[in-house]
Amino acid sequence: LLTVGIDIGSTVTKGALMSDGAVIGTCRMPTGWSPKETGQHLLYTLLKEHRVSLESVHRVVATGYGRQTMEKAHKQVTEITCHGKGAYFINPANRTVIDIGGQDTKVVRLDDQGNVVDFIMNDKCAAGTGRFLQVMATHMEVDVSQLEELAREAAPIQLNNMCTVFAESEVVGLLATGASKASIAAGLLTSVASKICTQAQRVGVVEGVYFSGGLAENRYLQRAIQDKLGVTLQLSPLAQFTGAIGAALMG
Amino acid sequence: LLTVGIDIGSTVTKGALMSDGAVIGTCRMPTGWSPKETGQHLLYTLLKEHRVSLESVHRVVATGYGRQTMEKAHKQVTEITCHGKGAYFINPANRTVIDIGGQDTKVVRLDDQGNVVDFIMNDKCAAGTGRFLQVMATHMEVDVSQLEELAREAAPIQLNNMCTVFAESEVVGLLATGASKASIAAGLLTSVASKICTQAQRVGVVEGVYFSGGLAENRYLQRAIQDKLGVTLQLSPLAQFTGAIGAALMG
């Protein structure tokens, strides 16, 4: 039985193709201006790559902020549910899901059946999201992906501002006074880590803490979050596809 | 008895010279990079303009976010206290002070003696502050001061995002799809008005609502706030100097 999950995020659209409870393919692309077209395009790309016809797919389930635009979907499911389902599928020991997305952050707590017990979602404030790092990286004339390496050996500069707009001025000021990009990068990643940890502590951190989303591969963030929460994070190469897998499982 | 109040804001530094309970002079300048130098410079400018020597001033009181940098001050007082004192001085019927500053917003509730009963201050989030309008005006290639006139006759576009960063993308998108600058300007001012009104409602709106701060002269904002709160706003040509006057009164 084939199912497809499409997770249309504000920044990146992710897809997962599943067959009888196993992930057999994944695909991702920038969401760009049109979530609608991107969702459709990703569906066809994913199917084509795996030589599967749309007719042979039992169900297509859409999630993420752009899920309502997906006409080909048989149903739409919220990202909280999908992230919960996906995280539990990836490792049934996962109880707390931490997700840092391109423009949002969420923390979901699960019971031992993978049901959502509680959650916090922030999609109203750019602070602590991928967007925050994007804005800062632009000022530093580096790519977001370079922040991790830059930060590696540096002592983080403690930033006074969480707000993206105020932190932007702060970073411009720091650069002007000759602070190293490395220590600024470390400070920025530390700030993002502490924002999500505060959120996690509000929901309650239960062991089996899974780090999901596009920034889950960032080792500096992994370490900073582990230090702050005092737990070892569960990681997965499928981290970015957690929501898409959860959606496919709902199919 | 001469006293001086200096209100070192994040964007603009304001000064008031008082003699025996009357305001005899005011002065303002952009705070710029150095609150310390600006505070000092403003003090000397204000005194020089009114041919007053520093020795003849009984007390200099500093307030605002940069107040600690003011070495010449005899004391420092928080902006909440000073705004309360200043608003009560300007009109003893004032009970609720609404202030939209360059990088912060505050609402202060006063008793019938001018004492602070309750307040909310936001200086952590750029949404709803002058900075929000600044960022947007830059994208629209107009000056902040032009937003009022632009907005005058327009139907406001309802913005989906309060966050400065997300609203920025929204405005860029609106401009790209041909929305008029006039209706965007109206939407932006409406958004700022609704943010401060929500804050005011949390503190509790008591009649005698005084609109203070740098944006108090903006008639579009005045009208939008009046509509939302259902009260007539108290206005004053000294609005921007409310904090500085309050500081001078503490001297």
Ligand code: SF4
């Ligand atoms: S303006 Fe700053 S603090 Fe406010 S919502 Fe946006 S990023 Fe967050």
